Amino acid sequence: MHIHKYEKIWLIFGTATLLVFLSVVGVSAFYLGNQPPSCMATVDPEKVDTLAPFNKPGLNKVEGKEWDYELVFVASAFNYTPGEVEVPLGAKVKVIATTKDVIHGFSVAGTNINMMLTPGYISEYLTTFDKTGEFLILCNEYCGAGHHMMTSKIKVVE
Amino acid sequence: MKTVSEKIKVDRLDGKLGMAHFYVAFIALAIGGLAGLLQTLVRSGKLVLPAGIGYYQILTVHGVVLGLVLTTFFIMGFQLVAVSRTAGTFTSKQRMAGWIGFWTMTIGTFMAAVMILLNEASVLYTFYAPLQAHALFYLGLTFVIVGSWIDGAVIISAYAAWRKRNPGKPSPLLTFMSLVNTLMWIIATIGVAATVLLQLLPWSLGLVDRVDVAISRTLFWYFGHPLVYFWLLPAYMAWYVVIPKIIGGKIFSDSLARLTFILFLLFSIPVGFHHQLMEPGIDPAWKFFQVILTFMVIIPSLMTAFSLFATFETYGRSKGATGLFGWMKKLPWGDARFVVPFIGMLSFIPAGAGGIINASNQMNQVVHNTIWVTGHFHLTVATAVILTFFGISYWLIPHLTGRTFTKAMNKLAIIQGVFWAIGMTFMSGAMHAAGLLGAPRRSSFSEYGGAAQAAEWIPYQVAQGVGGTILFVGIILILYIFINLAFFAPKGEEEFPIGEAADESEKAPMVLENWKLWIGIAVLLILFAYTIPFVDMIQNAPIGSKGYKLW
Amino acid sequence: MAQPGLQRKTKIKVEDSSSLKGTLASVFLLGFFLIVTWVGVFYLFVERF
Numbered sequence: 001m002h003i004h005k006y007e008k009i010w011l012i013f014g015t016a017t018l019l020v021f022l023s024v025v026g027v028s029a030f031y032l033g034n035q036p037p038s039c040m041a042t043v044d045p046e047k048v049d050t051l052a053p054f055n056k057p058g059l060n061k062v063e064g065k066e067w068d069y070e071l072v073f074v075a076s077a078f079n080y081t082p083g084e085v086e087v088p089l090g091a092k093v094k095v096i097a098t099t100k101d102v103i104h105g106f107s108v109a110g111t112n113i114n115m116m117l118t119p120g121y122i123s124e125y126l127t128t129f130d131k132t133g134e135f136l137i138l139c140n141e142y143c144g145a146g147h148h149m150m151t152s153k154i155k156v157v158e
Numbered sequence: 159m160k161t162v163s164e165k166i167k168v169d170r171l172d173g174k175l176g177m178a179h180f181y182v183a184f185i186a187l188a189i190g191g192l193a194g195l196l197q198t199l200v201r202s203g204k205l206v207l208p209a210g211i212g213y214y215q216i217l218t219v220h221g222v223v224l225g226l227v228l229t230t231f232f233i234m235g236f237q238l239v240a241v242s243r244t245a246g247t248f249t250s251k252q253r254m255a256g257w258i259g260f261w262t263m264t265i266g267t268f269m270a271a272v273m274i275l276l277n278e279a280s281v282l283y284t285f286y287a288p289l290q291a292h293a294l295f296y297l298g299l300t301f302v303i304v305g306s307w308i309d310g311a312v313i314i315s316a317y318a319a320w321r322k323r324n325p326g327k328p329s330p331l332l333t334f335m336s337l338v339n340t341l342m343w344i345i346a347t348i349g350v351a352a353t354v355l356l357q358l359l360p361w362s363l364g365l366v367d368r369v370d371v372a373i374s375r376t377l378f379w380y381f382g383h384p385l386v387y388f389w390l391l392p393a394y395m396a397w398y399v400v401i402p403k404i405i406g407g408k409i410f411s412d413s414l415a416r417l418t419f420i421l422f423l424l425f426s427i428p429v430g431f432h433h434q435l436m437e438p439g440i441d442p443a444w445k446f447f448q449v450i451l452t453f454m455v456i457i458p459s460l461m462t463a464f465s466l467f468a469t470f471e472t473y474g475r476s477k478g479a480t481g482l483f484g485w486m487k488k489l490p491w492g493d494a495r496f497v498v499p500f501i502g503m504l505s506f507i508p509a510g511a512g513g514i515i516n517a518s519n520q521m522n523q524v525v526h527n528t529i530w531v532t533g534h535f536h537l538t539v540a541t542a543v544i545l546t547f548f549g550i551s552y553w554l555i556p557h558l559t560g561r562t563f564t565k566a567m568n569k570l571a572i573i574q575g576v577f578w579a580i581g582m583t584f585m586s587g588a589m590h591a592a593g594l595l596g597a598p599r600r601s602s603f604s605e606y607g608g609a610a611q612a613a614e615w616i617p618y619q620v621a622q623g624v625g626g627t628i629l630f631v632g633i634i635l636i637l638y639i640f641i642n643l644a645f646f647a648p649k650g651e652e653e654f655p656i657g658e659a660a661d662e663s664e665k666a667p668m669v670l671e672n673w674k675l676w677i678g679i680a681v682l683l684i685l686f687a688y689t690i691p692f693v694d695m696i697q698n699a700p701i702g703s704k705g706y707k708l709w
Numbered sequence: 710m711a712q713p714g715l716q717r718k719t720k721i722k723v724e725d726s727s728s729l730k731g732t733l734a735s736v737f738l739l740g741f742f743l744i745v746t747w748v749g750v751f752y753l754f755v756e757r758f
Binding site: 011 | 212214217280282286288289371372375411413414417434435436437438439440441442445446449450453456457460461464468514518519520521522523524526527528595596597598599600601602603604606607609610611612661664667698699700701702703706708709
Binding site: 004006009010013014017021024110111112113127128129130131 | 729730732733736737740743744747751754757758
């Protein structure tokens with residue numbers, strides 16, 4: 001099988017580019033801790049309201065952990081609890097969320113907080129809220145007739 | 159020499175089988191296109207659907223009818239006639255099987271369509287559990303898949319018969335490519351068949367109470383990514399084999415084209431996790447492993463880009479073109495059979511760029527389930543692929559119906575392509591931009607409680623409405639041309655263009671036809687990419703979910 | 710097998726470096742486009758929390 005010289009150049013360049021992309025995201029994920037949300041913990045979706053931490057939705061200060069706060073959300077058709085929350089600027093926060101019924105999305109517009117809430121599983125994301133402002137939370141996975149009405153809000157305040 | 163191959167016609171009876179598939183495909187285009195128009199208008203905030211029709215109901219229509227019905231019928235029809243043309247007329251048994259496949263798919267489509275229209279199945283074409291549709295919806299989609307397997311069996315048997323008649327010879331290129339796409343489709347659809355038959359169908363019938371959602375999603379996406387390559391490969395067939403002939407050039411390299419398709423067979427399946435990057439329950443190391451495999455499947459597309467440019471440049475230079483890009487001017491810009499797929503090829507450049515971004519592991523957080531993704535696949539399947547299918551129809555429909563593609567229709571077809579390009583630039587461009595700002599996909603119009611961020615998205619949604627309207631004009635035009643070519647165009651002969659390799663002396667290596675080897679490697683890669691995370695998912699499974707009907 | 714192989718080599722020598730330079734330029738433009746868009750979204754990812 002003959003491969004033209006220029007095609008070899010192109011394929012080497014293209015493959016090298018892809019390797020660079022992979023290395024950048026790989027190093028960022030595995031060494032700098034920027035993994036996509038991949039929590040392995042499970043929960044009984046029908047008992048969410050009675051189980052910690054979901055029995056106390058909202059922003060909770062925690063001690064002795066790598067992060068300062070836990071921001072707990074419970075999703076169900078078609079709302080999030082809490083419906084609005086304030087977070088202090090610069091807080092290192094673990095966002096913890098789950099769903100009581102069907103699959104929902106949990107997307108904070110304009111940020112990297114964007115995860116699926118699968119029934120039976122807990123979703124987590126660790127981040128530092130380093131910009132002030134109002135951020136819209138919305139459901140970005142179809143969940144039924146009221147899908148587009150599902151919303152909440154995070155206010156990052158000084 | 160050329161004239162011999164130009165005169166070969168698809169057998170009349172095989173042509174009828176192909177046409178049956180195309181009728182369904184274009185009816186689907188009409189229905190799905192209308193649904194698409196309504197969606198963009200609703201989402202611009204300017205239209206409220208009448209008579210209690212739900213946004214998500216028409217969204218389900220749009221996805222099922224275009225993503226599953228139009229594509230599967232067109233592709234199977236095209237591959238059947240391509241094999242009949244290049245590997246020889248079907249036997250009457252094969253043709254009968256083709257008809258059984260067609261009717262199985264059609265009955266399945268009808269069942270699913272009725273359930274959607276009765277609002278019993280507004281679950282979108284991805285039908286994620288635990289939203290629970292009517293059992294007949296799942297059964298209908300099963301029929302569509304099973305019917306496509308029967309069509310696929312015809313292609314496999316025609317290929318095997320050709321190889322038996324021609325020992326030691328590489329199969330005709332289009333037959334080879336159709337076979338690869340069929341094999342990939344069969345391996346991939348096992349996943350969706352498994353979730354439907356083992357999980358969703360018994361659950362929707364009430365035989366079991368609960369369904370494991372993570373496993374169902376994983377089986378779906380095991381199918382969901384090769385699905386998009388199943389759409390793309392027939393377009394690549396036309397780009398590699400048909401387009402060179404239409405412009406008057408040669409296939410850049412027969413062997414490299416085959417190698418490209420083998421790479422797709424190997425790498426387009428074990429990559430489903432890149433649709434599940436934002437999901438709990440999957441170890442991030444396994445996600446990253448499938449991201450690496452996803453990047454492998456970019457390489458055959460890089461090879462394709464080179465081959466196509468090389469075909470164009472070689473042809474242009476043979477016509478005396480000079481300078482770095484002088485060959486561009488020599489291409490047949492007045493021939494819709496070339497121009498329309500060419501617009502598709504161009505759209506695949508931003509489409510591919512977006513695809514690489516989507517697959518880049520944690521970078522997916524920026525775009526996951528935003529309308530950026532909708533913008534992305536409206537460039538891939540709804541521009542690159544569908545414009546190529548339109549380009550194919552312009553010679554294939556008259557070839558099969560014994561009519562001609564007239565100058566007037568050619569002109570209209572080019573206008574159609576231009577409408578599509580303009581409409582899609584507005585719609586997909588606005589979708590990409592709004593997506594980066596966080597606007598979600600698959601959502602009806604909403605002001606999100608008056609949020610300032612959501613207000614920023616509305617101008618982009620209006621632009622999508624404008625684009626969607628222009629695209630709908632494009633759909634009316636293509637339907638008009640299709641009806642003309644099927645029933646009214648003047649009788650005559652239209653060529654089925656099949657390109658010849660630039661270097662006829664270079665015989666394709668026979669190892670490329672060693673299916674035990676390639677299917678073996680494909681299966682090993684799948685087992686390697688999926689076994690451990692899948693077993694993990696079963697062992698650590700939470701309690702399953704009951705069904706919900708929330709629409 | 711040897712005969713066609715020889716023919717091929719001589720034929721390709723003529724075309725090899727002269728006639729596909731537009732193709733090379735085109736695919737590199739495509740490559741740079743891929744890089745620019747990717748880096749753009751990566752920047753958004755780094756910039757956001």
